[in-house]
Amino acid sequence: MTRIVVFLLWIVLPPGPLFSAEPLLPLPPPPAVSRDKAALGERLFHDPRLSGSGRLSCASCHRLESGGDDGLPLPSVPTGPYPHNTPTVFNAVFNFRLHWYGDLHSLQKQALVALQRDMQVDWMRVLKRLRADRLYPRLFKPLYGIIDADGIIDALVTFERTLVTPNAPIDRFLRGETAALTPRQRQGYRLFKQYGCSACHQGANIGGNLYQKLGIFGEYDTRDPGRFAITGKSEDLRIFRVPSLRNVAVTAPYFHDGRVETLEKAVALMAEYQLGTRMSKEDIALIVEFLHSLTGHYRGRALGDMP
Numbered sequence: 001m002t003r004i005v006v007f008l009l010w011i012v013l014p015p016g017p018l019f020s021a022e023p024l025l026p027l028p029p030p031p032a033v034s035r036d037k038a039a040l041g042e043r044l045f046h047d048p049r050l051s052g053s054g055r056l057s058c059a060s061c062h063r064l065e066s067g068g069d070d071g072l073p074l075p076s077v078p079t080g081p082y083p084h085n086t087p088t089v090f091n092a093v094f095n096f097r098l099h100w101y102g103d104l105h106s107l108q109k110q111a112l113v114a115l116q117r118d119m120q121v122d123w124m125r126v127l128k129r130l131r132a133d134r135l136y137p138r139l140f141k142p143l144y145g146i147i148d149a150d151g152i153i154d155a156l157v158t159f160e161r162t163l164v165t166p167n168a169p170i171d172r173f174l175r176g177e178t179a180a181l182t183p184r185q186r187q188g189y190r191l192f193k194q195y196g197c198s199a200c201h202q203g204a205n206i207g208g209n210l211y212q213k214l215g216i217f218g219e220y221d222t223r224d225p226g227r228f229a230i231t232g233k234s235e236d237l238r239i240f241r242v243p244s245l246r247n248v249a250v251t252a253p254y255f256h257d258g259r260v261e262t263l264e265k266a267v268a269l270m271a272e273y274q275l276g277t278r279m280s281k282e283d284i285a286l287i288v289e290f291l292h293s294l295t296g297h298y299r300g301r302a303l304g305d306m307p
């Protein structure tokens with residue numbers, strides 16, 4: 001009897017946070033960090049003297065006044081063209097692995113790779129320069145003692161931990177403020193769940209916590225071997241880390257190779273290759289409106305409206 005009542009309630013009541021476990025979660029608050037280390041890390045993040053050429057900083061490719069990416073299909077790193085689109089640094093702290101292949105397990109390792117590969121760091125020269133600087137020795141002293149690679153990386157990572165973007169309409173909605181999403185965005189969210197997008201793009205970062213194949217229903221047109229390049233196992237061909245969709249409306253272009261220019265196109269390709277279905281223009285439009293509700297705030301401003 002109780003089972004029948006529960007079942008009747010289940011079909012009569014509209015889905016709501018009380019009755020359905022939401023696949024998306026509000027963004028957690030940023031991890032607590034030392035403010036002084038974060039401030040030092042912010043300075044280093046913007047300092048081109050860390051690069052071999054003296055012209056490139058982390059911020060050259062990860063522009064914090066826009067989406068935390070570079071807006072380009074592909075970056076050019078000092079060694080030549082690089083085959084992967086630059087992801088945002090915002091909320092990277094919440095991803096279970098880093099990079100498109102998800103081969104890096106920590107922000108520390110990532111920062112080292114970024115300094116070496118993307119910036120061609122010459123450690124001897126960088127340390128000499130920073131130690132001779134007017135400001136850096138005074139900033140490093142109380143926090144790390146001397147200026148060395150470990151301290152530089154620790155400060156950079158501490159700053160990256162502060163790069164979170166709370167307060168997106170979706171977060172307010174998930175906390176119970178229904179009107180934070182427009183009626184069309186709510187419809188888009190319903191479709192996002194019904195079609196099964198949330199099977200892969202889920203959790204607090206709306207992605208970033210799984211590996212999945214690109215091209216489950218049909219071979220996606222790319223030469224990129226995916227995680228096969230890391231593991232050499234045939235089952236890893238075309239497997240990528242599922243990207244976070246937070247702030248996706250301000251981080252075009254899309255996909256690992258940056259070939260997809262618009263969200264409409266990205267959603268249509270996802271429907272076709274990941275879910276084996278064709279979506280109507282209207283459903284695509286509704287989901288895209290929903291994706292716009294995933295844009296959060298950094299330092300009090302919505303990402304797209306940054307100065």
Ligand code: HEC
Pocket residue numbers: 045056057058059060061062075076077078082084085086087088089092095097098099100101107110111114115118119156160
């Ligand atoms: C020349 C452009 C360029 C520069 C300079 C650069 N990056 Fe990146 N960054 C990239 C690209 C491209 C990727 C993706 C690499 C991949 O997946 O193969 C990336 C990935 C990342 C990621 C991983 C994000 C995620 O969720 O997977 C973080 C974090 C990051 N960079 C931080 C930094 C830091 C810190 C610096 C400075 C020390 C830096 N980057 C310098 C282009 C750049």
Ligand code: HEC
Pocket residue numbers: 100192195196197198199200201212213214216240241242243244245248251253254255256257263266267270271274275287
């Ligand atoms: C089976 C898992 C899976 C499903 C289901 C799925 N996605 Fe994806 N999604 C991925 C993967 C993997 C990528 C990365 C593609 C690449 O490597 O180029 C991605 C990329 C994206 C991107 C581009 C993000 C960026 O920063 O480049 C968007 C937007 C997106 N998905 C939206 C959706 C929507 C909307 C749906 C539902 C219609 C959906 N996805 C369904 C796995 C999935």
